[in-house]
Amino acid sequence: MSDYTGNEIMTVVAARALRNEDVCFVGIGAPSAACNLARLTHAPKITLIYESGTIATRPDVLPLSIGDGELCDTALTTVSVPEMFRYWLQGGRITIGFLGGAQIDRLGPYARPKVRLPGGGGAPEIATQCAQIFITMAQSPRAFVDKLEFITSFGHGEGGDHRRRLGIHTQGPTKLITDLCVMEPDPVSREMCVASIHPGVTREQLQAATGWPLKFASSVTETPAPTTRELGVLRELQERTRRAHAA
Amino acid sequence: MQSASQGARGRSMVLPLAAAVEECIRDGDSVAMEGFTHLIPFAAGHEVIRQGRKRLTLYRMTPDLIYDQLIGMGAAERLVFSWGGNPGVGSLHRLRDAVENGWPGPLELVEHSHAAMANAYDAGAANLPFAMLRGYVGTDLPGVNPNIRSVRCPFTGEQLAAVPAIRPEVAVIHAQKADAEGNVLLEGIVGVQKQAVLAARRSIVTVEELVEDFGPRSPNTVILPAWTVTAISVAPRGAHPSYAHGYYKRDNGFYIAWDKIARERDSFLAWMREHVLRQAKQQVNA
Numbered sequence: 313m314s315d316y317t318g319n320e321i322m323t324v325v326a327a328r329a330l331r332n333e334d335v336c337f338v339g340i341g342a343p344s345a346a347c348n349l350a351r352l353t354h355a356p357k358i359t360l361i362y363e364s365g366t367i368a369t370r371p372d373v374l375p376l377s378i379g380d381g382e383l384c385d386t387a388l389t390t391v392s393v394p395e396m397f398r399y400w401l402q403g404g405r406i407t408i409g410f411l412g413g414a415q416i417d418r419l420g421p422y423a424r425p426k427v428r429l430p431g432g433g434g435a436p437e438i439a440t441q442c443a444q445i446f447i448t449m450a451q452s453p454r455a456f457v458d459k460l461e462f463i464t465s466f467g468h469g470e471g472g473d474h475r476r477r478l479g480i481h482t483q484g485p486t487k488l489i490t491d492l493c494v495m496e497p498d499p500v501s502r503e504m505c506v507a508s509i510h511p512g513v514t515r516e517q518l519q520a521a522t523g524w525p526l527k528f529a530s531s532v533t534e535t536p537a538p539t540t541r542e543l544g545v546l547r548e549l550q551e552r553t554r555r556a557h558a559a
Numbered sequence: 560m561q562s563a564s565q566g567a568r569g570r571s572m573v574l575p576l577a578a579a580v581e582e583c584i585r586d587g588d589s590v591a592m593e594g595f596t597h598l599i600p601f602a603a604g605h606e607v608i609r610q611g612r613k614r615l616t617l618y619r620m621t622p623d624l625i626y627d628q629l630i631g632m633g634a635a636e637r638l639v640f641s642w643g644g645n646p647g648v649g650s651l652h653r654l655r656d657a658v659e660n661g662w663p664g665p666l667e668l669v670e671h672s673h674a675a676m677a678n679a680y681d682a683g684a685a686n687l688p689f690a691m692l693r694g695y696v697g698t699d700l701p702g703v704n705p706n707i708r709s710v711r712c713p714f715t716g717e718q719l720a721a722v723p724a725i726r727p728e729v730a731v732i733h734a735q736k737a738d739a740e741g742n743v744l745l746e747g748i749v750g751v752q753k754q755a756v757l758a759a760r761r762s763i764v765t766v767e768e769l770v771e772d773f774g775p776r777s778p779n780t781v782i783l784p785a786w787t788v789t790a791i792s793v794a795p796r797g798a799h800p801s802y803a804h805g806y807y808k809r810d811n812g813f814y815i816a817w818d819k820i821a822r823e824r825d826s827f828l829a830w831m832r833e834h835v836l837r838q839a840k841q842q843v844n845a
Contacts, residue, residue: 340646340647341647363673364595364596364597364748364750365595365748365749365750366748375647376646376647376648376809376811376814376815377596377646377647377809377811377814378595378596378646379595379596379597379646379748379750380596380809380811381597381747381748381802381804381808381809383748384597384747384748384804390747390748390749392749392750392751392753392754393595393620393673393677393749393750393751394677394678394680394681394751394754396677397673397674397677397678397692398674398677398678398681398692401674402674402692402693426659427655427659428643428650428654428655428658428659429644429650430642430643430644430650430651431640431641431642431643431644431670432641432642432670432672432673432698432700433621433641433642433672433673434641434642434672434673434674435672436672436674436694436695436696436698436700437672437673437674437692437693437694437695439697440693440696440697441693462699463697463698463699464672464698464699464700465698466696466697466698469697474697475697478696478697479696479717479718480696480697556811557811557812557815558812
């Protein structure tokens, strides 16, 4: 059962981290695929919220943007954007904020960047106001850097109790799901450590894809491979999405 | 202290789009064209480009293709925003070219988070000088935007982020309908459009259609009374390639195609000449 891509196992493993009880603030791209895969498999009652104001939405195809009509058409209710950020996010109603990596990184000096990336969007407040943060992004030394040049969204900062010292009372990133492994914070230092490695991936490969000396949890497991059902539902969802957006 | 500009005696006028833009938007104005993915006022933005407006300060949470086009055509000198990409596709190449290379002119960026922009529009509509939020904690954004400051709660002593209210000279939005009295109806993903109009001194609302009466509707539909709007213009499909709930879908294929069109200056300018500049004003006003 190795007939899957790195992106597929990343999405499947990210989906497994979600439960029916979760109220999830969904980022666009990989997080959106994972959240909807969870909804279409083991967590049909999960509440998905997109920052466009759509609450408890059940899209049939993945949205290209954060505000596709599909999200509003299938939502329980749609609120204004100020209400979304004030009452629902800042109000502490969200259990999981699910972010993609490109939303939390940036390259180059600010005033005259070589590459101007889009910016933080909703992420600066999502990162501190959801009970927990899951992050999903493909692993490479360019994306997994030792020290960010510009922080749009706070994680564990310098580690330890840094969040508490800033007056943040939420947990921050508790899972980082990549195409190679799953990382979780060390209970004390809060540094992200490898907790499980996807089938067929070596520790050397993992280190080569990471811009800092990796730490491994005391017991590292092998990630269970995607099941036929998980892959089938994901591929159908992505095929429906491709057809819808090509029109 | 600035107060709401549309007095109770004001009344929206139905004007051709070209006349509405001439009437409401001047060189150097601060302009907020809002619509969170949905109901983005493309037809009005194109008319601003045709009329050659310059030195605008543009406000928008998500600049989207509409501001990529305005920036690439040299209409803007400053951009106040919170997420500047092509949603689900990648970069806004004209925005990047302006920031990275100063083409066609320099563009000053004032960068916020979505939560701060949404709060700042809300504060503008509420006639407050600033908005406060639990925001920006632990981020580097306050270091590059001097307008991100803090305020202490007089009751608990807690430190909160503060940003200036957004009070643009002009708000431009697209809506589904206006009725015979000049009231405006919008629904679906309603974004920050109501806040933007109520925060601005003047406003232009383009609509899919003019109707005699709105007819049966939810009592909670978003309605902007005629006396809160300066000018209304009929612009069918005026939000395309964005969409209008109940009328047409988002043209995701065009958003994907824009990446290639806007990547090079020549292909961008050719597209703008063909699809925006060459259009006679009458055609647009229908």
